[in-house]
Amino acid sequence: MENAEIARAFSQLADLMEIDGANQFKVRTYRNVARTIEGLAVPIASLRDEGELTRIPGIGKSVASKIEELLDTGALKAVQELQDKFPSGLLEMLEIPGFGPKKAGLVYNELHIESLEQLEAAAQSGLLRDLPGMGPKSEQNVLRGIELHREGRERALLGDALPVAEALAAQIAKVPGVERVAVAGSARRGKESIGDLDMLAVGEDPSDVTQFLRKLPHISEVFLAGDTKVSCHLADGTQIDIRVVPPKSFGAAHQYFTGSMEHNVALRQRAIRRGLKLNEYGVFEEGTDKQIAGATEEDVYAALDLPWIPPELREDQGEIEAAEAGELPQLVGMDDIRGDLHMHTTWSDAEAGIEEMVEGCRARGYEYMAITEHSQSLTVAGGLSPEQLQEQIAIVRGVNERYDDIEILIGAEVDIKPDGSLDYPDELLEQLDVVIAAVHQGFSSDADRITSRMIAAMQTGRVHIVSHPTGRLIGKRAPYGLHIEKVIEAAAATDTALEVNAYPERLDLKDIHCRLAKQAGVKLAICTDAHSVGMLHYMRFGVLTARRGWIEPGDVVNTMPLARLRRWLRGTR
DNA sequence: GCCGTTTTCGGCCCGACTGTTTTCAGTCG
Incomplete structure (x- = not known):
């Protein structure tokens, strides 16, 4: 069972218990558990095997046994019992803005309403206004809420x-x-x-x-x-x-509205332990109106004996402890990026020519860049035949001769074939400065197979960077079933960089996987995969993602000066 | 149900806004 499914089970348990009127703190515990598991970078099944479940903050004996129940049986008895008690339509009602568990329980218990359609009909015929705490206005809000819910805006x-x-x-x-x-x-x-x-x-x-x-x-x-x-x-x-x-509260409000909620809860608890109160207006001495901080975020954190914490880290995933110990990472920033190593041109499936992309990169002040077209198997994206690539190598070398303020590297985004081999012969790959490898086909094969394909590609010793390693498209396509921890292990062993693909719908590796990679000593390459000059600005989103993964400049290959980058590219391969 | 710089019990973030009330409950972030 995947982490996401287990998280969903706890989230569902929390929703159902809330409708049931259970202890709110118990409900909160399950919500927090859902979120914790969602944010884990490794499969929780492997932690269970090592008996490490209760070492995760927020997971005690009871939750650990529920996780084991899920892993062993695929479901929770507690959820099934509540599902027998409450129809599934009640959970859908919780998705109506302004309509929560208390009201769902109320309409079910008092009026036996068990679906959105029944709720809508009841609101239209004025049945809801007689319930305690509800009136004509509530009925209008329910109808408007149902309408909004049906429009179903995505994130x-x-x-x-x-x-x-x-x-x-x-x-x-x-x-x-x-x-x-x-x-x-x-x-x-x-x-x-x-x-x-x-x-x-x-x-x-x-x-x-x-x-x-x-x-x-x-x-x-x-x-x-x-x-x-x-x-x-x-x-x-x-x-x-x-x-x-007002200005005197700007820092506290900026801190507060930046979140995350979990980070804020942890900060407020910290404030209480210090005899202080933290809210969006400032830091106050307990029981008084005396504001001791609030104008800037730095002041707010300082009042809690902490250095300022970068927003990207504020997830209550260890950043407060790191701040307290003076061990916050010095996060990679846009200024650290010296070049972009993954982009396409009209030679394959992109909109701009080589010179246009060069001008775009020069305008961004890059020290170097790499042209990396698709390889021959990817016919739908205009993948280059060996002959075409041979021709492009010569042309890019020629273009590079004309510039003395930027180095134009030649590379390719080479398909990893079903057997794990690369889509060009060795003698061609040897002529390239940068070899990026990627899986573009066979997404649906099983996790073991995709994982071993990727590892085999890294073990050829020809690959510098593995592109968009998990293959996900945010909100559209789930990642390949892939053992990410094994891919990371292989990347470490072969000194292969993993890409943080900065395309907004990819952001792949994602934040928590960046952090896992860093912990394993794996280098990252933050690249745009640009298919036009305008897309070169995607770099920013890749950098933000890396920052969320606690990545520092030294973890990123395209922060290296050109000479060092070239040494790394030549490396041991 | 979890947790511990008031540690094995008794807490658990805090405020804005709405719609219903006549002092507050529910929802949201």
């Missing part, structure tokens, strides 16, 4: 959401009374996908500012507005939450 990709957030921030900055605007939430943390956008505006008089925000032209619908908070939808359905705070 947005970081690569789409972050630019939207930044553009909107620039607009809000022009609103009278707004002194400053900042992007917060998961977009600031660089998460691969974004549920809604959180923004922060600074103004002396929040209620004045919210009046203006309600009338911003881009906004199609304001559905919630108070003195300090406005929630609205953009025309495309993206939800934006904007909070307005």
Whole structure:
């Protein structure tokens, strides 16, 4: 059983128990367990084999035995019992915005409503208003919520959401009374996908500012507005939450609205242990209004005896402990990136020619770059025959002669064939500066097979970088069934770099796998896989992903100066 | 159900907003 399935079982257990009116802290425990397992980089089955389950924070004896039950039987008795008690339609009701477990339990117990359709009919015929705590307005909200739920907006990709957030921030900055605007939430943390956008505006008089925000032209619908908070939808359905705070609270609010929730909970607990209270307005002495920090994030962390923690690390995955010990990583940044080693041109399936890509890379100030077309087997993407590649090698060498401010390397993105061999003969590969290997076919074969294909490719001694190692497309295609820990082990043994493919829908390796790779001493290559000049800017999303994986400049091959990179490329292979 | 710099019991983050109430429960992040 995969980690994701096990996490889903605990999440479902939490939902059902909540409808059942169970102890809220027990429910929270199961929610936290779901999240913890979701974030594990290694299969939880292997931890079970080593008897390590209860060493994971938040997992005690009871949860450990439930994990074992899931691994052994594929299901949880506790879930099955609750499923017998509550129809599955109740779980779907929880997906209605503003409709939670208490209301689901209420409508089921009082009116025997067990599906969205029945709930909708009851709201339309005015049956809900007689329930305790509900009225005519609640019925309207239920109907609107069901409508929103049916529209079913997906989470947005970081690569789409972050630019939207930044553009909107620039607009809000022009609103009278707004002194400053900042992007917060998961977009600031660089998460691969974004549920809604959180923004922060600074103004002396929040209620004045919210009046203006309600009338911003881009906004199609304001559905919630108070003195300090406005929630609205953009025309495309993206939800934006904007909070307005005074300057003396900017740091605390920025910290708070950046999250993650789990990081914030841990910080607040830390505050309590120090006789302090932390909220979005600042750090206060317990039981008083005396603010001792809040204007900047640095102040807030300092008041809790911590150095400032980069947003990408704020997941309560050990960053607070590392900060306390003075062992925070010095994360890789855009300034550290000296080149892009994976891009395509019109020779295969991309939109720009070699010279255009060179100019694009020069404009970004890169020291080097590599042209890496698809190989012959990948006919759908215009893969190059050996003869074509031979020709391109000569042309790229010639282009490189004309530039003295950037080094243009020639490479290829070579298919890993079903038997693990590479898609070009050795004598051709030997002429390339950079060999990137990738699986593009046979996704559905079993995990053992794909894993051994990839390891065999690395063991040829010809491969510098394995591209988009897990093959996932965010929200579209699951990763290949792959034993990532074995791939990482083989990469370490063969000094092969694993790519952080910066394409917004790939981000592959993903954050937690980057961290696992680093722990194994594996080098990463952060590359855009650009198919046009504009896509060269994807580098930013790859860097954000690597930062979320605690990656430092020394872990990344394309932070090396050219001479060192060349030595690594020649290496022992 | 988990956990421990008030450690084996008794806590468990905190505030905004809404819609229902007349002081609060539910939901959300």
